[in-house]
Amino acid sequence: MIKSFADYIVFSKIGLLHGSHAGEALNFFIYDTIKIFLLLTSIIFVVAIIRSYFSPERTRRILSSKREYVGNILAALLGTVTPFCSCSAVPLFIGFLESGIPLGVTFSFLISSPMVNEVALIMLWGLFGWKIATIYIGTGLVVAIVSGIIIGRLKMEKHVQDYVCEIKVGATEIKEQSFPEKLIYARDYTLGLLKKIWPYVVVGIGLGAFIHGYAPADFLLKYAGRDNPLAVPLAVVIGVPLYSNAAGVIPIVQALMAKGMATGTVLAFMMAVTALSFPEAVILKNVLKTRLLITFFGIVAIAIIFVGYLFNAIL
Amino acid sequence: MKIEILGTGCASCKTLYENTKKAVEESGKTAEIIKVEDIPSIMKYGVMNTPALVIDGKVVFCGKAASTAEIKGLL
Numbered sequence: 001m002i003k004s005f006a007d008y009i010v011f012s013k014i015g016l017l018h019g020s021h022a023g024e025a026l027n028f029f030i031y032d033t034i035k036i037f038l039l040l041t042s043i044i045f046v047v048a049i050i051r052s053y054f055s056p057e058r059t060r061r062i063l064s065s066k067r068e069y070v071g072n073i074l075a076a077l078l079g080t081v082t083p084f085c086s087c088s089a090v091p092l093f094i095g096f097l098e099s100g101i102p103l104g105v106t107f108s109f110l111i112s113s114p115m116v117n118e119v120a121l122i123m124l125w126g127l128f129g130w131k132i133a134t135i136y137i138g139t140g141l142v143v144a145i146v147s148g149i150i151i152g153r154l155k156m157e158k159h160v161q162d163y164v165c166e167i168k169v170g171a172t173e174i175k176e177q178s179f180p181e182k183l184i185y186a187r188d189y190t191l192g193l194l195k196k197i198w199p200y201v202v203v204g205i206g207l208g209a210f211i212h213g214y215a216p217a218d219f220l221l222k223y224a225g226r227d228n229p230l231a232v233p234l235a236v237v238i239g240v241p242l243y244s245n246a247a248g249v250i251p252i253v254q255a256l257m258a259k260g261m262a263t264g265t266v267l268a269f270m271m272a273v274t275a276l277s278f279p280e281a282v283i284l285k286n287v288l289k290t291r292l293l294i295t296f297f298g299i300v301a302i303a304i305i306f307v308g309y310l311f312n313a314i315l
Numbered sequence: 316m317k318i319e320i321l322g323t324g325c326a327s328c329k330t331l332y333e334n335t336k337k338a339v340e341e342s343g344k345t346a347e348i349i350k351v352e353d354i355p356s357i358m359k360y361g362v363m364n365t366p367a368l369v370i371d372g373k374v375v376f377c378g379k380a381a382s383t384a385e386i387k388g389l390l
Binding site: 055056057060087088090091092094095096098163167168169170185188189192286 | 324363
């Protein structure tokens with residue numbers, strides 16, 4: 001239905017020709033924009049209601065009695081639904097450590113949260129289908145769990161900034177919202193998130209549409225195809241400093257994939273963009289000494305590269 | 316009344332500060348509004364999800380930039 005609407009607008013109303021660069025690009029843009037925003041609005045709302053049951057305080061309580069493995073797995077899962085924005089990373093990190101959650105478990109949470117979430121799921125599902133969406137979510141969780149376990153094993157507690165362990169976290173009692181309050185929260189959360197990400201989505205889809213309509217189909221095959229063993233690490237190296245949320249980067253990677261970039265390379269690029277970034281490093285520098293910060297980025301980057309190779313080999 | 320806005324200075328913290336200022340003005344009450352930006356002070360309240368609103372030493376909510384109307388109801 002959306003497809004015929006986009007066809008009608010572009011080819012009948014505006015009168016662009018089927019198969020022309022401009023026509024294909026605009027058609028793709030209209031179709032994807034409508035589809036993605038419909039999906040985003042409905043699913044973010046549902047997830048917001050789920051999120052309202054997982055406050056960071058409750059997550060902390062659940063995790064504080066857990067150790068390695070079980071703790072890492074739970075932390076990665078809870079990271080996907082616990083609401084917190086990147087600017088809360090520091091108080092959250094301190095709050096977790098203070099309540100006795102191991103460093104590695106805390107990292108599993110911090111890694112999965114920006115990388116594996118409902119926005120990533122919807123966009124991947126809408127643009128690539130459920131198979132790739134599931135693979136991304138699954139491997140994203142594994143990357144978070146494994147990286148957290150490794151960081152825990154390295155015993156780097158002394159590389160947390162010294163003041164962190166001196167902070168006393170006060171007790172707070174925040175009362176549980178009633179269901180109508182949760183609905184209002186979900187509505188505000190959905191509107192707020194849409195307001196924040198819509199420019200990324202539109203620019204992302206726009207860039208994707210441009211590449212779709214104008215770049216030749218085998219444009220990237222030579223550089224980023226399956227046969228270039230350096231493509232995966234290169235994609236990760238390019239992706240790490242780039243900062244975007246899942247919403248902005250997915251339409252672009254879709255276009256890259258359509259032009260011949262291998263699936264594993266695409267997944268790795270996307271994980272690198274969302275999980276690791278310069279602004280995040282700057283925020284985390286407040287609580288981590290340089291050595292732990294570099295170790296964290298290094299381990300996650302290696303785990304992502306591994307995922308990239310794995311999927312280029314099997315898909 | 317003493318109102319504290321806890322937050323490290325991100326966009327939602329600024330929104331909450333502005334909304335609170337407006338809510339106080341519209342309600343006609345007098346209140347001292349303070350921005351609390353340093354981590355140890357924020358953590359003293361046990362808040363992990365910023366921005367948070369504290370009225371007379373009590374955390375009212377955290378993790379959202381509430382609207383002016385909602386804050387007015389809490390004053």
